[in-house]
Structure formats: structure tokens, C-alpha cells
Amino acid sequence: MADKSTLEFNEAHAPKENSFEAFGNIADTIKTEIKKSRAHWDAHEPKMWSRAKGISDAELVNFTFEKDLVSVRSAPTSYGTIILGKLRLPAVNDEEGEGFVHIRIHDPPNRGNEDVVFHSIWTDEGSPDKDGKPTTWRAIQTLNTPLEFFHE
Numbered sequence: 001m002a003d004k005s006t007l008e009f010n011e012a013h014a015p016k017e018n019s020f021e022a023f024g025n026i027a028d029t030i031k032t033e034i035k036k037s038r039a040h041w042d043a044h045e046p047k048m049w050s051r052a053k054g055i056s057d058a059e060l061v062n063f064t065f066e067k068d069l070v071s072v073r074s075a076p077t078s079y080g081t082i083i084l085g086k087l088r089l090p091a092v093n094d095e096e097g098e099g100f101v102h103i104r105i106h107d108p109p110n111r112g113n114e115d116v117v118f119h120s121i122w123t124d125e126g127s128p129d130k131d132g133k134p135t136t137w138r139a140i141q142t143l144n145t146p147l148e149f150f151h152e
Contacts, residue, residue, distance in 0.1 A: 009074065009082075015071070022113045023087075034060065035060070052092055062090065062091060069085050073147050075149070081106070082105075085102070085105070097143060100142070103120075121139065122141075
């Protein structure tokens with residue numbers, strides 16, 4: 001299993017055609033997973049998706065990868081390539097600015113983009129208190145939040 005210490009990611013950069021294709025091939029899955037994550041967290045810790053309060057699920061996932069995938073990074077592994085993407089959620093634009101989610105996908109070797117699979121959405125449980133419990137929850141990032149490896 002890959003972890004931060006064993007992966008060598010390239011620098012974050014604007015996506016190219018192969019990134020648009022990879023994410024686009026699983027667009028419906030990504031949109032479904034965003035809605036599922038939001039529903040899960042709204043039931044357990046509504047602060048996670050609080051920047052989307054008042055926005056319908058349909059509005060939240062009203063994006064296209066060609067227009068809203070703004071940054072990508074990738075790292076090879078023995079079992080394919082891990083690809084991270086910073087995706088703008090056009091419906092989210094509040095006092096913190098535009099909203100973005102960080103998506104992790106996996107491209108197995110030797111078959112092109114048609115076998116790309118969704119892995120996860122970064123849901124940041126941060127700022128631990130003295131007992132190690134999170135005090136902040138954030139699924140929707142800002143433009144300035146670095147696109148870093150995450151394992152969820």
C-alpha cells in the first residue's frame with residue numbers, strides 16, 4: 001500500500017487532456033460520491049460540508065472537468081498511478097472565496113484511462129485538541145489549500 005513516504009508526486013500543475021479524460025471517465029461516480037459524502041457527514045458532523053449549506057445536491061455537483069478541474073498531481077506506484085485533482089465547485093463561493101474538493105483516483109497500469117477508478121474525497125478532520133480529537137472539519141477547500149496526498 002502506498003503512503004506519503006513512498007510516493008513521489010510531481011508538482012501540482014494545470015491538467016492536460018489525459019487528466020480530463022481520466023476524471024471524465026468516472027464523472028458520474030465522482031458526483032455520486034460527493035453527494036454520498038455530504039449526506040454521511042451531514043448526519044454525523046454537519047460542519048464538514050458547511051460551506052455548501054443552502055446549496056442543493058444538484059447545484060453542488062453541477063461542474064465539468066474541462067472547466068473546473070484546476071490542478072492535478074500524480075505519482076507512479078507498482079500497481080498503477082495515483083492521481084490527485086483539485087476540482088472547483090462552482091456553486092460554492094462564499095467569504096472564503098471559491099470552493100474546491102480534492103479527489104483521489106487510481107489508474108491501473110497498461111489499459112489507458114478506461115479502467116480508472118474513484119478512490120476518495122479528502123475530508124479534513126483537523127486541528128486536534130489536547131486529546132487528539134478534531135476541532136475542525138472541512139470537505140470544501142480554498143484555492144490556496146495545497147493538493148497533497150491523502151489516504152481516506
